[in-house]
Amino acid sequence: xxxxxxxxxxxxxxxxxxxxxxxxxxxxxxxxxxxxxxxxxxxxxxxxxxxxxxxxxxxxxxxxxxxx
Numbered sequence: 001x002x003x004x005x006x007x008x009x010x011x012x013x014x015x016x017x018x019x020x021x022x023x024x025x026x027x028x029x030x031x032x033x034x035x036x037x038x039x040x041x042x043x044x045x046x047x048x049x050x051x052x053x054x055x056x057x058x059x060x061x062x063x064x065x066x067x068x
Contacts, residue, residue: 004010011018026035059066 021035021039025031055066058064
């Protein structure tokens with residue numbers, strides 16, 4: 001019988017930040033391909049990008065500062 005641990009690497013412990021993409025690390029020339037292959041765009045991430053870009057767009061079109 002195949003066990004799930006035979007298919008996936010299951011860590012002994014998981015800590016906050018273990019699955020955070022650090023762009024300073026993930027976009028280095030030798031890691032770009034791996035970063036793109038492993039990057040997952042969730043619905044929450046799409047919503048966050050849409051909100052961020054909307055805020056930026058509003059600041060640009062109204063020529064006002066918008067802090068977030």
